[in-house]
Amino acid sequence: MAKARTSFICQNCGTVHTRWVGKCEGCGQWNTIVEEDPTAGIGGGPNRTPKKGRPVALTTLSGETEDAPRIVSGMSELDRATGGGFVRGSALLIGGDPGIGKSTILMQAAAALSRGGHRVIYVSGEEAVAQVRLRAQRLGAADTDVLLAAETNVEDILATLADGKRPDLAVIDSIQTLWSDLAEAAPGTVTQVRTGVQAMIRFAKQTGTTVVLVGHVTKDGQIAGPRVVEHMVDAVLYFEGDRGHHYRILRTVKNRFGPTDEIGVFEMSDKGLREVSNPSELFLGERNAKTPGAAVFAGMEGTRPVLVEVQALVAPTSLGTPRRAVVGWDSARLSMILAVLEAHCGVRLGMHDVYLNVAGGYRISEPAADLAVASALVSSLAGLALPADCVYFGEVSLSGAIRPVSQTAQRLKEAEKLGFSRAVLPASSADLPRTGTGITWSGMESLPDVVAQIAGSRGALKQAGTDDDG
Known part of the structure; x- marks a missing residue:
């Protein structure tokens, strides 16, 4: 008589093991392996005889299609x-x-x-x-x-x-x-x-x-x-x-x-x-336009533009290792932006704690928020409030260049609808037609240009911890 087969399945990730082990090799969890009968379930059982298959009709890719009801x-x-x-x-x-x-x-x-x-x-x-x-x-x-x-x-x-x-x-x-x-x-x-x-x-x-x-x-x-x-x-x-x-x-x-x-x-x-x-009004409902370290990001969720406020706080630290706290954004991407600011813009943040928050509990996943995050960090470090009627979006590369993002027109249209009159975006996106819009924008080629525009002069950032050779 054939020996009944059993399998050991992880209840956390579903990985099948040939024997019981304490730690799952798939997910690394402990004590999640359970012995189960592989013949049980729909279509299982020892009395089930194999059914002979029948050929199905084949068709081509071309033909009439209709939308799903x-x-x-x-x-x-x-x-x-x-x-x-x-x-x-x-x-x-x-x-x-x-x-x-x-x-x-x-x-x-x-x-x-x-x-x-x-x-x-x-x-x-x-x-x-x-x-x-x-x-x-x-x-x-x-x-x-x-x-x-x-x-x-x-x-x-x-x-x-x-x-x-x-x-x-x-x-x-x-x-x-x-x-x-x-x-x-x-x-x-x-x-x-x-x-x-x-x-x-x-x-x-x-x-x-x-x-x-x-x-x-x-x-x-x-x-x-x-x-x-x-x-x-x-x-x-x-x-x-x-x-x-x-x-x-x-x-x-x-x-x-x-x-x-x-x-x-x-x-x-x-x-x-x-x-x-209109989610943008919800996320910008309690915004304080005169506070340093706050930048409005014009993002996209599918076909819907969403405007949210990115808040940054840069404060001197007494710890040996400065703190980096992020809520609503990728912490690894924040580390990249800090490295680019220090390497190409001369903004020294090694002796400062950095706190980043996306207002309203919203979570940003697209890289177009790089420019808004960098602007908020520089604004907080220099103690200079960003213009209240300006939005920011653009991807920052490791070389400090600002790369274009998709759906620029939709982002600007949403910003104009909410009363914003200016925008800072990649220079390659600044060739959009200006007719029919009430918003003006500044095309930036690199992150040092953005830092210089926010500070207005090197003196404001130098006092806060910036080198002259950025």
Whole structure:
């Protein structure tokens, strides 16, 4: 008799090992290896005989195409993040920190679709029916026809969804609570999560129902469970935000039916999430234009321009190693900007602590913020406030040159709409037509030119710690 095969799977990253070990070779975590039966799960079992395959019809790349049918929720920020609405028959995965508002936004979306005449089923595996009803009453969604259930068994959920009229939207909150009789593992393990997601995606493709799955995140901000789940679904969205701020950002990191760099901005209140149609006004609402070390950055999130304030504080230190604290930006990129300022501009920051913050808790990921960060650092070091009506954007290279960035016209248009009249940008982008715009800009070729313009004279920076040979 053949010996039964077993595998050892890491519950953190999904790496398969041939034997039990204390430390996972894939993610480096300790005591996350669990023995599981590889024959268990959908399609497994010793009595399952191989099925002979059949040939499928082949076609060519040329031919008629049509846009994917979508369900518009009515929430413009949510529809923007999903690429124009929920695609029928697709599976979406939404992740975020605990308490960030994942269940809130899905309840509001379910209520909006129900008011539009769509059949919506909300399945909660974490809360009882009474708890979900209390949230619906607080959000003003209790008067809708959203159907509610509290269940964690995959087979029972699929039977409920298939009973009666096909639902247009099914919300599963959350995938970590699902368990199936076909998998011999505890709920929340890699095998159970993978089995439950496979079953839900198969149901979505066969029936045309849009399935939205809620996923927990780890301490690193990644969706818990195997990464294969993110590859299986059609779209992955992260709900971001800081509990110390009242705004939330729904960011798309994967979308098979739309762009992957769009965001939706919401504001959290006691009545739920409120859509923010103009995020720039939100991030610049409490700006102090007379404070040194503050620069307004004109950034882009997908097709949407966003203006945020970059704040820098440069202070003398008494420590042997100066501190470098960054909030909302890449710390490695800050080190690069500091090195460029010292090597090519003569700005000495070796005896200063540097603190950098993006106002409002917003996180910047594009390199176009280099020029705004450098300007804020020089402004704080010299004690000179930057012009209140000026925006900055441009990428700084290691040689000190300022490289052009994309979508310059959209950035300037957004700045003009918010009352800014000047802009500092790369010189190669300064050949844009000036007709029809009320904003003027200065094209800069290198970072030393920007430093000289901010200081006005070398004397102001020399007193603060700048050499004459920058």
